[in-house]
Amino acid sequence: MNIRTIATLLLMMACLKASASVGLKLAHFDPRGDMGQYFKNTLSYEVYYSRDYGDSPFRGRIGLFYANMKPRLDSFPVYDVRIDYSTSTNTVLPGYLAYERYRMMGMYIDQSVRVFKRENFSAYAGIGLAVGYLEEVYDYGIESSIISSGADHTYKIGGLRTYAQAGYMLTGHIQLCAELMHNWLTDTKWSGNYTHNTIGVGFYYYFNSQKYQ
Amino acid sequence: MNKPLYIALFIILLSGCKKVEKDVRNYYPEVKTTSVEQLPDGTVKVTGEIISAGNTEIYFAGFCMDTIPMPAMLSNQKEVEFLDGNRFSVIYDELNKTRKYYFRAWAANGNGYDIADNDVSIDSVTISSSIIPCNPGLDSITFAAGPSIRHERYLDISNIEQGQGWNINMYTYQSSSVYLTFARRPISGVYEIVSDISGNTFTAELMIDGYQADAGAKVYVREIDANEIEITICDAKVYDDLFRKNTISTRFRTRY
Numbered sequence: 142m143n144i145r146t147i148a149t150l151l152l153m154m155a156c157l158k159a160s161a162s163v164g165l166k167l168a169h170f171d172p173r174g175d176m177g178q179y180f181k182n183t184l185s186y187e188v189y190y191s192r193d194y195g196d197s198p199f200r201g202r203i204g205l206f207y208a209n210m211k212p213r214l215d216s217f218p219v220y221d222v223r224i225d226y227s228t229s230t231n232t233v234l235p236g237y238l239a240y241e242r243y244r245m246m247g248m249y250i251d252q253s254v255r256v257f258k259r260e261n262f263s264a265y266a267g268i269g270l271a272v273g274y275l276e277e278v279y280d281y282g283i284e285s286s287i288i289s290s291g292a293d294h295t296y297k298i299g300g301l302r303t304y305a306q307a308g309y310m311l312t313g314h315i316q317l318c319a320e321l322m323h324n325w326l327t328d329t330k331w332s333g334n335y336t337h338n339t340i341g342v343g344f345y346y347y348f349n350s351q352k353y354q
Numbered sequence: 355m356n357k358p359l360y361i362a363l364f365i366i367l368l369s370g371c372k373k374v375e376k377d378v379r380n381y382y383p384e385v386k387t388t389s390v391e392q393l394p395d396g397t398v399k400v401t402g403e404i405i406s407a408g409n410t411e412i413y414f415a416g417f418c419m420d421t422i423p424m425p426a427m428l429s430n431q432k433e434v435e436f437l438d439g440n441r442f443s444v445i446y447d448e449l450n451k452t453r454k455y456y457f458r459a460w461a462a463n464g465n466g467y468d469i470a471d472n473d474v475s476i477d478s479v480t481i482s483s484s485i486i487p488c489n490p491g492l493d494s495i496t497f498a499a500g501p502s503i504r505h506e507r508y509l510d511i512s513n514i515e516q517g518q519g520w521n522i523n524m525y526t527y528q529s530s531s532v533y534l535t536f537a538r539r540p541i542s543g544v545y546e547i548v549s550d551i552s553g554n555t556f557t558a559e560l561m562i563d564g565y566q567a568d569a570g571a572k573v574y575v576r577e578i579d580a581n582e583i584e585i586t587i588c589d590a591k592v593y594d595d596l597f598r599k600n601t602i603s604t605r606f607r608t609r610y
Contacts, residue, residue: 177374218466
């Protein structure tokens with residue numbers, strides 16, 4: 142299923158619902174957890190389909206996310222230890238770790254509740270699930286060791302996301318929003334901690350005007 | 355789900371953040387090489403300092419050594435057994451007087467390692483005469499026990515040759531024979547007389563008139579120049595030519 146197919150499906154779903162919307166978010170991506178040591182802050186991108194439930198304060202959302210991270214150093218100083226059991230001595234073997242590519246992508250579904258509304262302003266708190274892939278390509282080497290260098294891995298990742306969102310109805314169709322989000326993701330192989338925070342701005346485009354709702 | 359539950363979940367997840375260091379160098383240790391000093395026994399004590407441990411504890415620390423500046427981490431690497439606060443030291447032995455040696459500190463924590471930007475160096479490494487507890491005359495041997503103290507002088511001293519060990523043969527004018535064998539090529543340092551040198555690097559065997567000396571005495575080796583060494587042995591327990599218990603002290607010079 143490619144992006145165009147998904148977008149077509151989202152549009153079809155949107156047309157069926159009176160309070161449906163699609164949107165786009167651009168966010169400052171702040172890697173934390175196991176990623177924080179290695180990667181710079183970057184930009185992340187989201188596209189989503191959202192649906193309100195009439196007078197209910199709840200709003201559901203399904204979307205896609207993508208982030209491409211750049212390493213904080215060209216090469217990280219790593220090491221390995223060779224133990225000589227006959228003399229009970231260690232030799233610390235210097236090495237390096239150099240990332241060439243590190244990307245995170247996937248889809249999410251979340252649910253938010255409106256906790257505040259006054260005229261065109263509203264605020265939401267939300268929680269959701271995210272699943273996807275983490276792709277990493279790196280070069281790794283240890284001096285005087287048989288450890289081979291270089292790897293290209295793709296991990297399945299998944300986890301929770303929580304967020305707070307402030308929205309402003311610019312017109313009957315367009316709501317601008319600012320969103321503060323915390324993501325806790327892990328992978329299925331190493332149970333790594335891919336926690337990250339995002340602070341983003343975006344918009345919702347409602348297919349039907351929300352002026353009188 | 356109700357609103358309080360949402361808010362509680364939000365707070366719980368936010369609280370799971372792991373601290374990210376603003377400066378990536380803060381993840382790694384920072385270390386410097388502080389000093390080097392020659393000890394009286396001809397060994398060298400090198401000291402380093404952990405300027406910063408990084409954001410985990412220090413797992414390993416030590417030094418590397420070479421005869422060229424800024425030695426690489428795997429060159430004659432030695433690991434320290436413990437840290438004394440932020441300082442750490444190791445002893446290097448088996449150093450040659452005629453060479454200059456460079457030392458550089460390193461440390462590793464849970465994230466990675468750091469090797470010091472600076473090195474320290476030392477040359478003319480030899481043992482101090484102050485640690486030699488006796489002062490026999492050069493090229494002499496003294497039998498100290500028995501009814502009378504006997505001094506003899508060497509008539510012939512061979513060069514050091516490698517056979518089954520590094521051997522020196524000496525004969526006195528009175529025909530006493532001294533046979534000294536080192537387990538390794540002798541350079542500045544303190545060696546111990548043992549009954550079997552095999553596998554013991556800093557040891558030597560001593561034979562007087564065909565009888566093996568008891569283990570325990572020290573052999574002090576000082577390098578005079580690139581090819582000449584001076585050897586002093588103090589109060590080694592031996593049997594003399596009449597198979598009497600005796601002790602000898604001797605000093606002589608020989609060449610490679």
